[in-house]
Amino acid sequence: MRPLDPRLLRRARAARRYVALTAALGVAAAGIVVVQAFAIAHTLGPAVTAGSAGTPLALADVAPWLGVLVAALAVRAAVAWAQERWAQKAAADVVAELREQVVAHTVALGPRPAVTEGDEGAEGAAATATLATRGLDDLAPYLVRYLPQLLLTAILTPALVLVVLGLDWVSAVICVVTLPLVPLFMWLVGVMTAGASERRLRTIERLGAQVLDLLAGLPTLRAFGREIGPGARVRALGDASRRATMGTLRIAFLSGMVLELLTTLSVAIVAVGVGLRLVEGMIALVPAIAVLVLAPEVYLPLRRVGAEFHASTDGLAAADRAFAVLERPLPTTGTLTAPSLPGATLVLDGVGVRAGDRGLTAPAGLTTRVPLGTGSPGGGRVVALRGPSGAGKTTTALVLLGLLRPDEGRVLVEPAGTGGTAVVDLADVDPATWWPQVTWVPQRPALTPGSLRDVVTDGRAVGDDALAAAARTTGLDEVVAGLPQGWATPVGLGGTGLSVGQRQRVALTAALLDGGPGDGAPPPVVLLDEPTAHLDARGEQVVLDTVRAWRDAGRTVFVVAHRASLLALADQVVDVRSRAVGPAEAVAS
Incomplete structure (x- = not known):
């Protein structure tokens, strides 16, 4: 040394x-x-x-x-x-x-x-x-x-x-x-x-x-x-x-x-x-x-x-x-500008991601077409990702976010009104132009330190009426009413002082208020990773109401779902499966 x-x-x-x-x-x-x-x-x-x-x-x-x-x-x-x-x-x-x-x-x-x-x-x-x-x-x-x-x-x-x-x-x-x-x-x-x-x-x-x-x-x-x-x-x-x-x-x-x-x-x-x-x-x-x-x-x-x-x-x-x-090499990123997502179609063509030490490809061979919402009121859609634990549902969400590149297959975007003649591979898209069009709510949201209002608004100028309406939709208004300082209550690193369900409501409210780049139109796509996993029946109803609100607003909601209530709400269900990695694949990886 x-x-x-x-x-x-x-x-x-x-x-x-x-x-x-x-x-x-x-x-x-x-x-x-x-x-x-x-x-x-x-x-x-x-x-x-x-x-x-x-x-x-x-x-x-x-x-x-x-x-x-x-x-x-x-x-x-x-x-x-x-x-x-x-x-x-x-x-x-x-x-x-x-x-x-x-x-x-x-x-x-x-x-x-x-x-x-x-x-x-x-x-x-x-x-x-x-x-x-x-x-x-x-x-x-x-x-x-x-x-x-x-x-x-x-x-x-x-x-x-x-x-x-x-x-x-x-x-x-x-x-x-x-x-x-x-x-x-x-x-x-x-x-x-x-x-x-x-x-x-x-x-x-x-x-x-x-x-x-x-x-x-x-x-x-x-x-x-x-x-x-x-x-x-x-x-x-x-x-x-x-x-x-x-x-x-x-x-x-x-x-x-x-x-x-x-x-x-x-x-x-x-x-x-x-x-x-x-x-x-x-x-x-x-x-x-x-x-x-x-x-x-x-x-x-x-x-x-x-x-x-x-x-x-x-x-x-x-x-x-x-x-x-x-010194680990960074993955290469695309340079193309992301197409507009309202009215577009996402095509997953044989998508597979190797799960590393688990010896699985999860998801494996995922092929489907997902028409996205129009962005206008009443034109939204709910797409459920269904499959057993470990099948790669969260990994599929990360692929759709552009955070993870598939080891097999590709994700294509067919812009609206092109008839499939102007297909764009997500791997060629600059992530900085893709992420503003997507809202991500993980299974265990981690909240930044600050007052509850600052965490929810993320520094944006949000009126009291809009804030109250979003809180009523997600049930956060009940949480705020029980806090000693209301919206001014300080929240610690990672959401200290709030339960998992309360942090989930905070994240859903922030996603509802997400105004997109420049606080313009909200991101047309929302991804939820098992939003009801740690919630009781009342909390589950809050999530269902929030998803309906997004769909009614014309947004597309991808949700990793196990519960029948979320699956019943979906306009399209995509089955996600895994596959054991063979000896030849293991050597290649």
């Missing part, structure tokens, strides 16, 4: 600035250490000589050097403060930059699992979420503690060895012989613990994925009275996390102990050699004191590098995982 990944400098501008600043501060630190050593030597040398001879020490002889020593200490403290301050700021900036890039790139990759090679068993979305949060936080100690010491080792240690060479060549030879032993032992420790940090991060990602799965399924578990059962599993996950953390600490203690012992012995050898030659009169007192002061400083950066070795492995492992995500 390289101590400084060049990709980090390419990806994060803050890292480049930080490395340059740390190098400059390292040069300043080298000069200050030399000045400090000479100031101490010229202060103590006359004092020791005067004490040995029994003569009084003339303060005027050491006062200038005392002043230099005080100034050097003050400047050294200022340099250390600057290093720490800029290290903390740079670490926050670099982590924020990489986190933003990972999230943006994952979104651009689409809804396929963001699992990189070696992620066996990890859920893509959860693994990426863990990486973008807790995983990348491991970069902070690497940038704050390890990288500055690494740069100081490259700058300060050679400079101090040259100074020692000018003072005492024997001590310089000892330093040159013993210094390579430190990185050698660091390499040996690295070989012994090879892959430990990658395994730890992979363990944390797997734990995060499983915890997120448990949290996502908690409402269902509570509905069946099984919410107590996962307690043992949560405890097991906590124990696994503790073992992973303790393993990292053992690595840190091992590397720190070995390198501290080695550097301490090296400094002792220098000190013994200087002391013996000082007794024999082979070296003057002032240079001897200077060498003794400089010797620990020669090894200090390497000692700190060894002490923070675990921070480097954890940080670079996290960065490597982030780069693995960032």
Whole structure:
């Protein structure tokens, strides 16, 4: 593992600035250490000589050097403060930059699992979420503690060895012989613990994925009275996390102990050699004191590098995982402008999407024609996607959204009034021109933080009457009436404070008020993913009323449906089926 990944400098501008600043501060630190050593030597040398001879020490002889020593200490403290301050700021900036890039790139990759090679068993979305949060936080100690010491080792240690060479060549030879032993032992420790940090991060990602799965399924578990059962599993996950953390600490203690012992012995050898030659009169007192002061400083950066070795492995492992995500190629997007959807026809021609680790194509061979609503009152349609669980209904919705490209077949758009002579392949359409014509309401809506009114209106200027009418249609007015601050009630990240059914009503109301691009005509197509899955009979009736309202307004509603009430409301039912992937297909995928 390289101590400084060049990709980090390419990806994060803050890292480049930080490395340059740390190098400059390292040069300043080298000069200050030399000045400090000479100031101490010229202060103590006359004092020791005067004490040995029994003569009084003339303060005027050491006062200038005392002043230099005080100034050097003050400047050294200022340099250390600057290093720490800029290290903390740079670490926050670099982590924020990489986190933003990972999230943006994952979104651009689409809804396929963001699992990189070696992620066996990890859920893509959860693994990426863990990486973008807790995983990348491991970069902070690497940038704050390890990288500055690494740069100081490259700058300060050679400079101090040259100074020692000018003072005492024997001590310089000892330093040159013993210094390579430190990185050698660091390499040996690295070989012994090879892959430990990658395994730890992979363990944390797997734990995060499983915890997120448990949290996502908690409402269902509570509905069946099984919410107590996962307690043992949560405890097991906590124990696994503790073992992973303790393993990292053992690595840190091992590397720190070995390198501290080695550097301490090296400094002792220098000190013994200087002391013996000082007794024999082979070296003057002032240079001897200077060498003794400089010797620990020669090894200090390497000692700190060894002490923070675990921070480097954890940080670079996290960065490597982030780069693995960032280097995944983005899917190609079309450039054509999306045709107008009112009155058009969607043609699904043999659409199939491989489900990856499930060994299925879901959907498989989906072929149908779906005439869309006219966009005028009374001209809407309801299209139900029906099929067993895992057949690919939600995947079909993602294909229609343009978020997912089919592995087989294609989705065609026949604009109104063309008679099928101007067919457009959805793969050739620029998503930015397609998405404004589609409203998407997922099964579990995630709401942005803000007041309830801001969440529903999404910053648009919506009158009170229109807002109240939409809320009455979806039943959100009853929810608002029960909230302490009404429409001004703050809603937390993801809809904190609201139940799944209430969040569903908020999302349906927002979809009703969606004014489309430029707040003009509403998007002609609405996609609902199992909108009644977590609702009681009353909530189901709210969804049915909302779907009827959209159809009466001339919009086309695609709904992933299981319940008979939604199927009965549909003007067209599309059966979605899956197919097991054969050996030849598995090899091809």
